[in-house]
Amino acid sequence: MTTDWDPDGDGERPIPDGHDFALLLTHDVDRPYKTHQSLYYALSDSGRRLQHLRDLLPGRNPYWQFDRVARIEDKLGVRSAFYLLDEQPLRERPPGEWLSMDAWRLYGGRYDLTDPAIRSVVDDLRAGGWEVGLHGSYESFDDRERLRREKARVESVVGEPVRGGRQHYLNLDVPETWAHHRALGLQYDASPGSSSEAGFRYGHGVHRPFDDEFVVFPLTLMETALPDPGEDYDAAWAVCEDLLTEARDNRAVMSVLWHPRYFTERDFPGYAAVYRELVAWALDHGAWVGSPADFYDAADLGERVDPAAHTP
Template sequence: MARIVERSSGPQSISHGGETVTPPALESAPRLEALPADAEFALCLTHDVDRPYKGLRGLFFATRERPGYHLRTVLSGENPYWQFENVMALEDDLGVRSSWYVLNEQHLLLDRPPRDWTAPANWIQHLGRYDVTSDEIAGVLRALEEGGWEVGLHGSFHTADDPARIREETATLESVLDGPVTGGRQHHLRLSPPETWHYYRLAGLAYDASLGSTTECGFHHGYHPIRPFDDEFVVFPLTIMDQALPDPARRPNAARRTCNRLLEEAAANDAVMSVLWHPRYFSEREFPGHRDLYRWVIERGQELGAWIGSPRNYLEAVDADCVPGDESARAPASDPTGGASLATDREPSATAGSDPTTGGGQPASTDGGLERASDERAGSDVANGVSDRRGAR
C-alpha cells in the first residue's frame, strides 16, 4: 500500500489545435501522490507503436535525407523499425518493464470519408498502417503481455472526439490479448480534454498518458498523476518524448543533461515521471544514439533510487484505491516483471559535484531552460512512423 495525498492543482494549460487552453477538469483536479516502497520517485517507461513496418515510407524519407540508404531499405525489404525483441532484451537486461501502446487505425479508402483522401499527410500515414490482428503483430503483443510488459491502446488520429471508435479499438485489442486493456495514449497526443478522458472511462480504461508536448520536455503539468474527475481514473503527464530531446547523435551531452536535469528534478519532488521512446528510435542506423540514451536514462534512474515500470504496474504498486491520507500505507516492492524499486548495488557513475552526463568531472550544466528538438534530426517528425524488422507487406 502507498500513502496517497489528494491535492488540488492550479490551472494547467494544454496546447490543443495550436491554441493553449486550460481544461476545466484540471483547474481543481486532485493529484495522486504516491510512491512504491523505498522509492525516491517513479519512472514510467512507455513506447508508442506507430509504425512497425517501414515499407514504402522509405521513399518519402529518401526525398528528405540519405536517399541511398532509404532506397536500399525499400528495395531489399529490410525493415529496421521492427524493434520489439531488441527493446525487450534491453529492458530485461536492466530488470524493468514498460508499456507498449498499439494503433488500430481505420483504412483510409474503406473507412474514412472522401474529403480525407486528398490530404497528402493522410497518405503518408496510411502507407505505414498495420493490422493488430495479423499473426505477426498479435504474436508479439501476446509475448509482451506474457513477459510482464503492458500492452495498451494507442488511440488513432481521429478518436479524440469519437467515443464509439475508442471503444471499438479497445475491444479489438482486448480480443487479441484475450484480456483487459488498462490504459493508453492518443496518437500524436491528440487530446480533447476532458472529453477524451471521459471516453476512455466509457471504454473501461483506467488511465490516459497523452497529456504532454511533442516539442518540449519538462514537468509542464505537475509532478504527479491527475484525477480529472476526482475518481479512480488517472492521467499521467508526459515528461520526455524522444523527438523533443536534443539529437543524441549530434549533441549527446546536451541530450543527457536534459534527461539528467529532469531525473534529478523528479527525485527532488517525489515525482511520477513518464518517458516515451518510439520503437523505431532504437534502430541505430536510423536514429543513432537513442538506444544508448534510453539505457542511460534507466540506469541513471536506478542510481537515483527510482521505481521503474509501466503506468499499469505503478497503479498496481501504489494501490490507487487505498484510503486517501493513510500515512501508514506503503506499497510492497515488486519484482522486475511488474516494475521494481530499483536502487541498485552498482556504483554510481558520477561523484558529488561532477556531471553524470559526461562520465567525468565536468561541471553539470546549470541551464534550466527547455531543450528543443534538433531541426536536423534524421527521419522527420512529419512522418512520425515506427518501423520493423521485416519488410513491408
Template sequence: MTELLDEYEFALCLTHDVDRPFKTFQAPYYALQERDPSHLRSLLNDEQPYWQFEEVMSLEDDLGVRSSFYFLNEKRLWEKGLREWLRPESWKLYGGRYRIEDERIVNVIRDLDRGGWEVGIHGSYETYDDRGRLWYEKETLERILGKEILGGRQHYLRLKRPTTWEHHRAIGLKYDATLGSNGGYGFDGQYDVLRPFNDEFVVFPLTAMERPLLESAGSTEAALRECNRLLDEAAANDAVMTVLWHPRYFNESEFPGYRELYVELIEGAQDRGGWVGPCGECYDRLELEEMIQ
C-alpha cells in the same frame, strides 16, 4: 504526490507508441532527402529497420525493467472518402499503417504480454472524440490479447479535456497517458498523476518524448545532461515521470543517440532510488496505496 510505497524515491514510467513498425513510404522519402539509396533496402528485401520489438525487450530485460507498448488500430486510407485520398496529410495519417490483426503484430503482442510487458491502446487519430471507435479498438485489442487492458495514449497526443478522459473512463479504461507536448519536455510544475474525476481514473502526464528532447538539446551530450536534470528534479519532488520512446528510434543506424538516452534514463533512475516500469503497474501501485491509506 501520492508516494509510491516507501521503498522508492520517485517513479519513472516507460512507454512506447507503436506507430510504424514497418518502413514503407518513408524509405523513398529518406533516400531522396539524404541522397542515400540504402534506405530503399526495406522495400526490396525482408529488412525491417523499424521492427525493434526484440531489441527493446532484450535491452529492458538486461536492465531488469519492463515498459508499456501502446498499439494503434488506425483506419485505412481506403476507408476514407475520395476527397481524403487527395490530401497529402491523409497519406501521412492513414497510409502505411500496420494491421493490428497481422499475424506478426498479434504474435508480438502476445510475446510482450507473456514476458511481463504491458500492452495498451494507442487510440487512433479520431478517437480522442469518438467513443464508439475507441471502444471498438479496445475490444479488438483485448480479443487479441485475451484479457482486459488498463489504459494507453491517444495518437499524436490529441486530447479534448475532459471529453477524451470521459470516453476512456466510460469504456472501462483506468488511465490515460496522453497529456503532454509534441514539441517540448519537462514537468511544468506537474509532479503527480492527475485524477480529473476524483476517482480511480488516473492521468499520467508525459514528461519527455525522445525526439523533442534530443532536438531541443541540440546534441546527445546536451540531451544526456537534460536527462540527468529531469531525473534530479523527479527525485527532489517525489515525482511520477513518464517518458515516450517510439520503437523505431532504437534503430541506431538511422537514429543515433536515442538508445543511449533511453538507457541513461533507466540507469539514472535506478541509481537515484527510483521505481522503473510500465504505467499499468504504476497505476496498480498507486491504487494499492490509496486502499492502504
C-alpha cells in the same frame, strides 16, 4: 460534466515504499513497418539514398524494434508499456484525401492488428511481463463508439482487458476524452504532454480528474523533444539528467515515451543509448521504474487517497 482536473496543480505523488520517485516507461506503436518513408528519405538524403532504398527490399524492416527494446529493458530488469494503434488505413479514407500529404502522414503505412507478426510479438511481450495497452486513433478522442471498437480489437489481440493507454498525437478534449476512457473501463490515460517540449508541465504527480479511481499520468518527455543525440549526445542526455534530477528532488512521477522505431540505430542514432542511460540512472538513484499499469498497482491508485498525504 464535472472534473477536478487542475492543469496547474501538482497532483498527488504516491511513490511506492522504498523509492524516491517513479519513472514510467511507454512506447506508442505507430509504424512498426518502414514503408513509403524509405522513398521520402531517399529523395531527401542523397548521401544515404541507396541505404534508404534498400529498406524497400523484402525482408528488410528496420522499424521492427520490439526485440531490441525488450532486450534492453530485460537486461536492466524493468518492464514498460506498448500501446497498440488500430488506425483507419488510407485506402478507407475518402478518395479526395488520397493525394493529401496530411492524410499520408496520418493514415499511410499503418499496420493491421490481425497481422500474424503483430499477434506473435504481443504474445511474447505479455508472456514476458510487459503491459500492452490502447493507442486511441487520431479521431477517437471525441468518439466514444470508435474508441470502444478500437479497444475491443486491441483486446482481441492482447487476450485480456487493457487498462489504459495514450491518444494518438496526444489528442484530447478535456474532460470528455477521459469520460470516454472511464466509461469504457480504462483505469488511466497517459496523453497530456508535448511532442516538442520536455518538462513537468502539469506538476510532479498524477491527477484524478473525476476524483475517483481513474487517473492521469502526464507525459514528461517524448524522445522527439530532445536535441538529436546523433548530433550532440551530451546535449540530449543533459535534458534527461535535468528532468531525472527534478523528479528525484520532488518525489515526482515522471513518464517518458520512446517510439519503437527510434531504437533503429541507422535512422535514429543515439536514441536507444539515451534511453538505456535514462533508465539506468533512475534505477541507480532510487526510482521505481516500470509500466503505468504496474505502477497503478504498486502505488495502490485504485484506492482513493488524500492527495495531501502524499505531497512533501
